[in-house]
Amino acid sequence: MRTTQPRLRLLHFFSRTDGHFTPEEIAERFRLAGEPIPIATLYQNLRVFSDHGLIGEVIGHGGELRYDANLTPHSHLRCNRCGVLMDVMLSLPDLQPLGPGQDWQITGARVELQGICPACQEAFPIPVL
Amino acid sequence: MRTTQPRLRLLHFFSRTDGHFTPEEIAERFRLAGEPIPIATLYQNLRVFSDHGLIGEVIGHGGELRYDANLTPHSHLRCNRCGVLMDVMLSLPDLQPLGPGQDWQITGARVELQGICPACQEAFPIPVL
DNA sequence: TTACGTGCAAACGTTTTGCACAAAC
């Protein structure tokens, strides 16, 4: 894996952010910064970084693939009103299913909590969704 | 919402299956049955059914959108080896985050367990993934 | 110097849209 200009730029981007971005959103950031990154190069390197475990992948609300610099095991918490997504730590207890699935060997879990963020609780005290 | 021929055919399909299908997989089933369904009509009605709560949406292994006739609250269990996906019931304990996120109002959760299914445990006793 | 990465353009598969026609109410 070679040290190239586009890879350094991408790593620099991830080192300064903690969000969950689609490829298009990342490209937009570079475009706005006046230093656009070719879309093929972007996709190629997101794949490479992900394969090498340098960044994580998250499935977004609409099913779109998002990349994430937070590599620690964590769950996600999404606001049902404004859609904001944050990382949370959950201490997960025994996740072995009872009944159907009890003979599976569980190796991991992906948990996405849904809820109303504090700002939306304040803005819309009466549930609208 | 009108009762039309394509909608009845689609509902009939979902009433007889309990899998998680992509639009293309559903179209393929109709094609094989000798009664193809136009792709635009299929997409339009999957959206309509989902909006009306008649079917559920699941994000598949590769991030693709899948539709699901099982409307009861359930989690998914996916095999890391063969990719098979099954529905499971989990009795989820307290999911309120501690620390960051503790001031959110939790309304639901989407849980996907990963593991090795019994058939794969038998076929590959030594972990390959 | 040679293997690897870049980045353009083109291809690709999936999903959506425009619209004239048909069917349901």
Next chain:
DNA sequence: GTTTGTGCAAAACGTTTGCACGTAA
């Protein structure tokens, strides 16, 4: 008769690929 849905063709969208050129090692 009016509104809604159908289904074709075309467009749009996000992503991948082929390939000649550039660059890191």
